[in-house]
Amino acid sequence: MGTSSTPSRSTRPREKSRSRDNAEKQELRASILRAASEEFLGHGYEGFSLRRVAERVGYTPTTIYLYFRDKDELLFETARDGFVAFDATIQAAATQSDPRERLRALGRAYFEFGVNNAAHYRLMFMQRADFLLPRLVGTAASEELHAAALLDPDSAHRVIAQDLLVGAVRDGIEAGLFRAGEPIAKADALWAGIHGLTALALSPLMSPEHARSVADELLDTLIRGLEP
Amino acid sequence: MGTSSTPSRSTRPREKSRSRDNAEKQELRASILRAASEEFLGHGYEGFSLRRVAERVGYTPTTIYLYFRDKDELLFETARDGFVAFDATIQAAATQSDPRERLRALGRAYFEFGVNNAAHYRLMFMQRADFLLPRLVGTAASEELHAAALLDPDSAHRVIAQDLLVGAVRDGIEAGLFRAGEPIAKADALWAGIHGLTALALSPLMSPEHARSVADELLDTLIRGLEP
DNA sequence: TGCATTTAATTAACACCGTTAATTAAAATA
């Protein structure tokens, strides 16, 4: 094991010969992921058990490790569903041309996604925010990180969402609808507001129904606060 | 053993004879709490281990159960420090007479408390919000619950904080500084905003330094949004 | 074909965790 050269002449990792078995592997991997998703949706982040996922799919716990590095990677892959659903929801909401209405639609869509996908929202933005690219906002090399993040499919999500917010704010400023200023800081303020309300709506501190009416008040107040 | 009556239960609360031993018990209880606090501050909510608390204080794990019902109660009692510190911080910030400045000071104090007491803030408002009276805001019998909550020392905290917010909003409306409307909804919008920013500042999604500058932007925008 | 090797899944084990029941040792009471 001291040498790193390839001993046998013919290359071991054959590029062919993985039509049948590899397909089966992918299949089992997918069914583990399916079981993990049910487990996560049913028991949440804190109650998510690797051993129960294994039992659910009919294998022993150690088998999971042949398909995922550890529990964290299994959970991360499970969270992918939430990422893409979030993306789709936000992207679909950014249709309005009026920046104010666009912001309102984005805010509402964000809030509704959180309330309607509680487990995923909690995981993505509250319990395991490290699943998204860490420390992007407000760092020194923010621009480069931002560009790199867009290339990384795992972190593209909230970059996209953030870009939509920043874009709407910038459009509003350019159209003279909003006061001048740093668009990123303003967009982050909007993000913080709607995230905070969503988080409260998912906590015992505020009922989702009450939070929904507060959402209107919050978006109204924030958008009015942006105006000249 | 067939009878369910309690002929000679040992739980006879003698009103006397609690001079020496009871003081010692209280002392050990306090030192367990001290160890639990260190443990919580060092390892956070997810890493908080009852067995390590016991080891730290020099007793076996089961001894803890003679002083606390279970891990959850131990943690709850540990969290009390956070409650009272939060109370003091918020209360001290509500001195300004101008409602706008009072709101700004309250918001800043709230944010700074979160950043400077990360573990406690996370526990109180994010991970174990159920430690505060559940479902107070937005419920049907809100008024009665509100009154009852003020009598309950455990839930008085955020009721006080909420009352300060609602009071400032109401004062602003009465002084003609803010638009008319439902003060509670407006106060909840403010709370959501500053809570959201605090939560992001405690997550890898936003650095505390960046969040601090966003805090100014957020409070500016929200307070302006309340104005006529 | 038959033998060797790779691969897939297993069992066994470790170090934790919270919690309950049974048991010992010490203190308080009669």
Added chain:
DNA sequence: TATTTTAATTAACGGTGTTAATTAAATGCA
């Protein structure tokens, strides 16, 4: 002093994630 109450213990259960060793099946090669 004898008895009872109290404080702390040990032993044990069921659960967790994870690593190492082992079996059984599929594949590669002569």
